[in-house]
Amino acid sequence: MKFGILVNEGPYQHQASDSAYQFAQAALTAGHEIYRVFFYHDGVNNGTRLTVPPQDDRNVVDRWSELAEKHDLDLVLCVAAAQRRGLLDADEAQRHGKDADNIAPGFRISGLGQLIEAAIQSDRLVTFGD
Amino acid sequence: MSLLHTVNKSPFERNSLESCLRLAEDGHAVLLIEDAAVAALNGTAHTETIKNATGRLSMYVLGPDLDARGLSRDRVIDGIEIVDYDRFVTLTCEHDSVQSWL
Numbered sequence: 001m002k003f004g005i006l007v008n009e010g011p012y013q014h015q016a017s018d019s020a021y022q023f024a025q026a027a028l029t030a031g032h033e034i035y036r037v038f039f040y041h042d043g044v045n046n047g048t049r050l051t052v053p054p055q056d057d058r059n060v061v062d063r064w065s066e067l068a069e070k071h072d073l074d075l076v077l078c079v080a081a082a083q084r085r086g087l088l089d090a091d092e093a094q095r096h097g098k099d100a101d102n103i104a105p106g107f108r109i110s111g112l113g114q115l116i117e118a119a120i121q122s123d124r125l126v127t128f129g130d
Numbered sequence: 131m132s133l134l135h136t137v138n139k140s141p142f143e144r145n146s147l148e149s150c151l152r153l154a155e156d157g158h159a160v161l162l163i164e165d166a167a168v169a170a171l172n173g174t175a176h177t178e179t180i181k182n183a184t185g186r187l188s189m190y191v192l193g194p195d196l197d198a199r200g201l202s203r204d205r206v207i208d209g210i211e212i213v214d215y216d217r218f219v220t221l222t223c224e225h226d227s228v229q230s231w232l
Contacts, residue, residue, distance in 0.1 A: 001223050008232070015138075015164045015195075022194070026215035032223075124222050126136075127230035 004122030008129030010045030068106030184209035
């Protein structure tokens, strides 16, 4: 079965990202496909490569990146939500005259249409938020 | 159409579980996750409401979220099935759609 996953909350603030990760891992282990994980609202904060959590804590951002690499996942940050919160890829940084980009490996920035498309293409859309 | 409802708020904090139980149709499934895990326990002010719901809805609670909160699995209301993430995934497959009550 094909799953779409929507994450609306940032890491370390709410359990949503952890729950979504556990769900994604269980779905992949069971042999299902994850069509896309879409990060919306504060959920875009899951995609910054500049987080440095304590060593004895889980690294929420790296965990998503590693899962994406292992299973070739499509992790998408909403562009409008990302720009407001200072999440930029190289292209966006250049376009807005910023001196750095901070998107984590495995993530990409795109529009809300990607969420709609994920909802259409997936058999199930599962939402995690506050 | 069979729906899986997920609720993630304690009924002591917000009324999303109450809304869910009011609007869920007979035969639907309700999965209590995150802070809603507390609603699965016996001996609370909400126990009667939840017990009544188990008659017409399939009720589930996510075990890891009980454990994470130190809530004993022994205290879970009879009629509520304790599930893990694998079963969470299976439940989403068994129902036509998932409604997340945020």
